[in-house]
Amino acid sequence: MSTAHASALEAPATSRVKGYWKEYNSSVFSLLVFLLIWELVCRLGFISRFQLVPPSEVIVVMIEKFWTAPPDGATLFTHIAASMTLALVGFCAAVVVGVPLGLLMGWYKPVMVLVRPLFDAVRPIPPIAWIPLAILWLGIGIEAKAFIIWLAAFVPCVINSYIGIKLTNPVLIRVARIYGASNWETFIKIGVPSAVPMIFTGLKLSLNAAWTTLVAAELLAASEGLGYMIQMGRRLARPDIIIVGMLTIGFTGALMSYVLTKIESRIASSRRL
């Protein structure tokens, strides 16, 4: 006990920073080794240019793609904008429908009884399995793609809102009831606010699902978008384009999650949760 106490006192902040640096350096090191092996494998001709290009070239192509359209027909920003629009349309539609539906299912038994069987039947079907039907119903425009993304993003919205409201502390429900609040008022004033943290978890899962499904949705006839870009890369046998597309999908997805997390912590801190 006393030694632990002493070491805690003696361990100044700098040693923690040092430990962090050590970890950071090792991570950077392993990444550099990976890139080096990749570069060498390509440079030494172990692998064809049509299958993989060295990372140095990928970086150059990525920078060039910011302003050049060829060979896939659009600049990187156009692709990003197209994909984000699509993902956000699907995601927002899923939130607007899914969150209230989940909340109502969790609060009102009849809604639950009506919706549950249908929901449970649809839930296990992977969203991309809907693509053929979506094309038959909605054609090959943005509607069909947004529909697929909507399906993917919808499920976590419903489930998390449902669970969130089910977890409402029963004592708080009774607090509202004893003051004579109606069922609806109790739902709005107690149920919904208490479900907010779970709703946010659902939104994050949902955004993730939307972004993951994006590439598949853009396999439908498209002329721009990150999924389309990597698809074109395959057709043109340009692995550099594919990799740039893949990296951009990763970065953009991470950025959107980050923004959502920031919004969440803003709200959480205003509620001191």
Added chain:
Amino acid sequence: MTNQQLSENYHRGKEVKVSVTDLTKKYDDLLVLNDISFNIYKGEFLCIVGPTGCGKTTFLNCLSRFIPTTRGDILVDGQPADPTHHDMAFVFQEVSTIPWLSVEDNIRFGLKVKRRPPDEVERRTEQMLELVGLKKFRSYFPRQLSASMEQRVVIARNFALNPDILLMDEPYGQLDLKLRYYLEDELIRIWQEIGCTVLFITHNIEEAVYLAQRVLVLGQKPATIKEEIIVDLPRPRNFADPAFVKIRDHVTDAIRWW
């Protein structure tokens, strides 16, 4: 004066606020409340004491319509008890602050649900913050408070309503002695001031005798009323007063289940 006479005098000419007749509650086969009948008078301070798990909380839950009764009636002013019509407040045994509302918004909550006018909401909230000594903590959130401070918020939220019927389910169990004594006196003061009907449930015999005009002793499950004790001591009451001790011992004997 004998107990019999005391009891007769006490009941004479009082207006009934809550009347409970043949109240029975079963959870499946488990009989919790067995044919309980009694009246609570208008403006009365009634304590119910009984062993833990004897059905005290179940009774309150029936009264506030959180759970249906198996048999029997609970009438308030001659009509079936219903929180949407009757002006009730309830201090729960569990901490029941609303975690996403600040201290002051917690206190406003009941007033707002009851659609009291905004100036009244503000005035009452200020009074209550003062009363429970949480003025400095008005913008704090429940998570930042100690358990006893949270319970004070809940008490303030309920006192703020000037309710017609105040139900309290072992509200001071979590508090330290000093605060408990203080809030017991405050409760008496508020009760005398606004003349509400208070039903106070506790397993603390001393607390019951200190507060109540009348104590009902419940027996082991299934709960029945074992005895009624009128506490006709002047206020403020003194724990060391021989008359107080005598009544306390009497209640202890009546409640003794071991």
